[in-house]
Amino acid sequence: xxxxxxxxxxxxxxxGNFAAAQAMRQVQIDVVAAYPITPSTPIVEGYAKFxxxxxxxxxxxxxxxxxxxxxxxxxxxxxxxxxATATSSQGFALMVETLYQASGMRLPIxxxxxxxxxxxxxxxxxxxxxMYLGRDSGWIQxxxxxxxxxxxxxxxxxxxxxxxxxxxxxxxxxxxxMTSHTAQGVNTLTDDQAYGFVGDFxxxxxMLDFDHxxxxxVQTEExxxxxxxxxxxxxxxxxxxxxxxxxxxxxxxxxxxKYNIVESYDMDDADVAVICMGxxxxxxxxxxxxxxxxxxxxxxxxxRVFRPFPFEQIxxxxxxxxxxxxxxxxxxxxxxxxxxxxxxxxxxxxxxRALLSGYVYGLGGRDLTKQHLVDLYTELxxxxxxxxxxxxxxxxxxxxxxxxxxx
Amino acid sequence: MQNNGWxxxxxxxxxRSFDGEVKDIATTPQEDRNYSSNNSFTASVADWRIEKPIFxxxxxxxxxxxWIYCPDISIISRDKxxxxxxxxxxxxxxxxxxxxxxxxxxxxxxxxxxxxxAELAGWPEKDKGEK
Ligand code: SF4
Ligand code: SF4
Numbered sequence: 001x002x003x004x005x006x007x008x009x010x011x012x013x014x015x016g017n018f019a020a021a022q023a024m025r026q027v028q029i030d031v032v033a034a035y036p037i038t039p040s041t042p043i044v045e046g047y048a049k050f051x052x053x054x055x056x057x058x059x060x061x062x063x064x065x066x067x068x069x070x071x072x073x074x075x076x077x078x079x080x081x082x083x084a085t086a087t088s089s090q091g092f093a094l095m096v097e098t099l100y101q102a103s104g105m106r107l108p109i110x111x112x113x114x115x116x117x118x119x120x121x122x123x124x125x126x127x128x129x130x131m132y133l134g135r136d137s138g139w140i141q142x143x144x145x146x147x148x149x150x151x152x153x154x155x156x157x158x159x160x161x162x163x164x165x166x167x168x169x170x171x172x173x174x175x176x177x178m179t180s181h182t183a184q185g186v187n188t189l190t191d192d193q194a195y196g197f198v199g200d201f202x203x204x205x206x207m208l209d210f211d212h213x214x215x216x217x218v219q220t221e222e223x224x225x226x227x228x229x230x231x232x233x234x235x236x237x238x239x240x241x242x243x244x245x246x247x248x249x250x251x252x253x254x255x256x257x258k259y260n261i262v263e264s265y266d267m268d269d270a271d272v273a274v275i276c277m278g279x280x281x282x283x284x285x286x287x288x289x290x291x292x293x294x295x296x297x298x299x300x301x302x303x304r305v306f307r308p309f310p311f312e313q314i315x316x317x318x319x320x321x322x323x324x325x326x327x328x329x330x331x332x333x334x335x336x337x338x339x340x341x342x343x344x345x346x347x348x349x350x351x352x353r354a355l356l357s358g359y360v361y362g363l364g365g366r367d368l369t370k371q372h373l374v375d376l377y378t379e380l381x382x383x384x385x386x387x388x389x390x391x392x393x394x395x396x397x398x399x400x401x402x403x404x405x406x407x
Numbered sequence: 408m409q410n411n412g413w414x415x416x417x418x419x420x421x422x423r424s425f426d427g428e429v430k431d432i433a434t435t436p437q438e439d440r441n442y443s444s445n446n447s448f449t450a451s452v453a454d455w456r457i458e459k460p461i462f463x464x465x466x467x468x469x470x471x472x473x474w475i476y477c478p479d480i481s482i483i484s485r486d487k488x489x490x491x492x493x494x495x496x497x498x499x500x501x502x503x504x505x506x507x508x509x510x511x512x513x514x515x516x517x518x519x520x521x522x523x524x525a526e527l528a529g530w531p532e533k534d535k536g537e538k
Contacts, residue, residue, distance in 0.1 A: 106419040167418060205421050213424040213432065220420070227413040228420060234413075 003028075003057045006050075008188040016150040016179035019186050020086065020112045020172065021046025023154035025056045026194035030081030030201070033061035033072025037091035038124045039176040040114035044086050066091035070098035070111075077107035078216045080206025082158070084109065088176060089116035092130040096137065102169045103138030104232065105217055108161035109169040110154065111139070115278065116176040117364040125365020126176030128277065128329040131306065132338055138232055140170040140240055141306040145281045148186045150174040152257060155189070158198045159247045166243055167204060168236065173306070175278040177365065189255065197254055236308045244305060262313040263302035266292065270299025272380035273318060275343060276327035277303050280361075280368050284327075287373035296381050303339075314346050323355040323380040323389075327397075329362040336394055336407065355383045361397035372397050422446075436485065447496075456499035458516045461526050462491050467513040473503035489513075510534055 006025070014022065020043045024032070034044035048060045061072045066087050077083040087095060092113060102109050115131050117123040134141060142157055144150040153172045161170040174180055189197070205214050220228060241261055248259045265285045267273060272291075274284045281302035291298035301317045303310070318324060324347075328337025335341070340358030347354060359376065362368050376397070383389050392405035417423075422445040425432070432440065442448045467489050474482040474489065481497040483490045492503075504514045511531045 104420050205417065205419055210432075211428045211430065213429065214421045215424065216419070216421045218420050218422050227411075227416070230413040231416075231418065235418075 004054050005191045006055055008190065010188060011185045012188055013183050014147050014151070014186045015042075015181050015183045016144065016147040016174040017042035017114065017181065018046055018183075019147045019151035020154055020174070021050070022188075023151050023194070024084050024110075024112075025050040026189065026191050027082065027155065027158050027198045028056055028195060029058050029084045031059045031061065031073065031076035031083045032085055033063050033069045033076065033083075034085045035063055035066045035069045035087070035091060037066065037088050039116060039126070039180045040086040040088040040091075040112065042180075043112050043114070047084075066094040067098055070095040070102065070109075073109045073111075074098060074102050074105065074107055074217075077102070077109050078105060078207050080203035080208045082162070082201040083107075084112070084158075086112035086114065088114045089118055089124075089130050093118060093133060096133065099134060099137040099139060099169075101217065104228065106167040106232070107169055108158075108167055110157045110161060111169065111171045112150075112154070113171045113173045114176050114180045115173055121364075123364040124176070126178050126180075126278075127363050127365065128173075129331070129363075131171075131173050131277075132330040134171060135307055135338065138168065138236065139307060140166075140168055140236070140244075142170065142172050142244075143277045143303055143306055144172060144174040144179060145277075145279055145302065147174075147179060147182070147184045148257075149259075150179060151186055151188075152251065152255070152259070155194060155197050156244065156247045156251060156259070159250075160240065160243045162198075162201060163243055164202065164204055165239055166235065168232070168240065173278070178279040187255070187257070193254065197251065240308050241305065241310060241313075259304060260313075261305050261310045262317045263300075263304050264317045265300040265302070266297075267299035267301060267317055267320070269297055270320065271297040271322045271384050272377055273299045273301055273321040273324045274327060274373070274376065274380075275301040275303070275314075275318070275324060275339060276329075277306065277339075278329065280327060280329070283368055283370060284373055287370050287377065290370075291374070291377045296377055298377050298380075309342055309346075311346050314343065315350055315352075318343070318347065318354065319350070319352060321352070321354050323357070323383040325376055325380055326356070326358045327368075328358060328360050331360065331363060332394075340394070355380075355389045356393075357383070357389050357391060358394045359397050360394065363399075366398050368397065437483075451495040453495055453497055453499075456497060457519055458499045458501065459494065459519050459521070460492055460497065460499070460501070460503055460514045461517055461521070461523055462489070463511075463513050463515075463527055463530050464489070465513075465530075466509045466511060468509055470508060472506040472508060473514060476502050476506045478502060 118129040157170040284300040288298035326339040393407035396404040474484045481493040
């Protein structure tokens with residue numbers, strides 16, 4: 001290989017951004033086309049530095065916008081390269097048009113999304129508005145709760161996305177600042193282990209295969225468009241989760257670190273459960289343990305895979321719960337939260353008659369404190385005791401002023 | 408094109424230009440290429456043309472300007488000899504006529520219904536540049 005390997009300690013102190021950049025170095029990305037935006041900038045900056053220092057053999061393409069960044073990635077991926085980039089918030093929003101191109105063209109691009117609020121008002125801090133904006137775009141969406149997971153899930157993402165049975169782009173999400181800028185101990189893989197896990201990039205229908213010329217990004221009207229979309233949806237619904245599970249299994253065999261499509265904590269006998277994503281999962285886990293010392297059987301369900309939505313795994317994880325709270329970290333702007341809707345849809349035709357209530361929290365980086373969660377679990381227990389939801393179905397946690405609630 | 412089901416095509420909003428492997432395709436004449444059924448070579452995409460170019464070989468000097476400039480690869484040329492126009496793909500843009508350097512021009516635009524033989528018979532004389 002024409003580049004230097006890097007010797008890592010078994011445990012390095014990395015924030016989520018640097019962890020993602022290291023993963024991008026270790027899998028030897030061919031092309032990164034990127035445009036900087038807080039809080040994701042250090043990911044592509046990190047890759048660019050590794051490239052400049054001779055630790056990776058590839059191309060860093062500086063472009064004039066995020067739309068161009070993803071467009072550059074699409075071109076490079078269609079040409080037959082291993083491709084990744086990173087973005088957040090407004091940059092993500094500007095990419096949206098091209099996100100649909102990438103997934104429809106079945107290009108296995110990896111996008112590290114450092115979750116951040118969407119303006120207005122302008123805000124650089126973490127919430128899940130950008131992640132939610134991507135949920136119909138046909139990408140796989142994996143969610144990391146910590147720098148370690150941001151690192152590990154990148155390897156999973158490449159493994160699954162590039163599989164020829166899948167061939168779909170994949171986002172790896174982490175919470176802006178809480179994960180991206182908070183350094184923690186990260187267990188590393190050696191360069192050989194990491195590259196070996198992901199394997200050589202195997203092109204498919206690449207434009208640079210001159211013996212088999214192809215036209216990419218064709219137009220289809222009412223005669224073919226629906227078939228393409230149906231096939232993409234089918235592959236998301238049926239092929240992705242088994243591949244994710246297989247990658248998790250292999251990753252556990254390699255590293256000892258176990259991931260699940262849906263992460264359940266203390267759910268075996270839980271009466272009350274909180275379901276959420278990102279760093280809030282870790283906070284909720286801590287509070288759930290404390291609630292148990294007070295006799296409230298509390299559990300936590302964390303979504304590891306947001307798209308495709310793990311319908312069956314969630315059904316299984318929540319099957320014993322009597323009262324469930326969904327935590328949406330994005331303003332639903334005129335509806336119940338997305339998680340509320342999807343969990344309701346998941347459970348509606350099951351035996352579960354769990355009492356479901358939704359909470360909107362943490363917008364623009366507003367803290368979710370342990371006390372908030374203590375209050376929430378207490379409310380859920382009250383629902384269990386009363387045998388009905390005793391509060392409005394949609395409440396807001398941590399917003400100033402008079403209590404805000406709907407439905 | 409075949410009327411396939413939703414799972415009976417290659418993924419990726421991509422189409423293959425040829426059936427099977429090709430070698431040195433750039434030097435292979437169109438008539439010898441194994442075009443796939445998806446390739447627009449076999450489809451007529453000229454139905455919105457309202458003016459068409461007519462080629463008069465009596466004046467042509469085989470400069471190949473028209474071949475280079477045609478945006479639709481619709482000038483047929485073999486061994487650097489201009490042969491004619493691929494009327495299934497020509498869009499009638501008139502660029503070939505613009506760039507043709509002969510006097511009179513070897514390519515001129517006519518209404519789509521014009522009769523080729525009649526127009527060739529009445530081709531303009533050399534423009535002597537007199538007022
Ligand atoms: S009219 Fe336009 S499309 Fe037709 S042959 Fe001339 S240049 Fe090509
Ligand atoms: S541009 Fe005119 S002279 Fe030149 S090859 Fe074409 S038709 Fe002939």
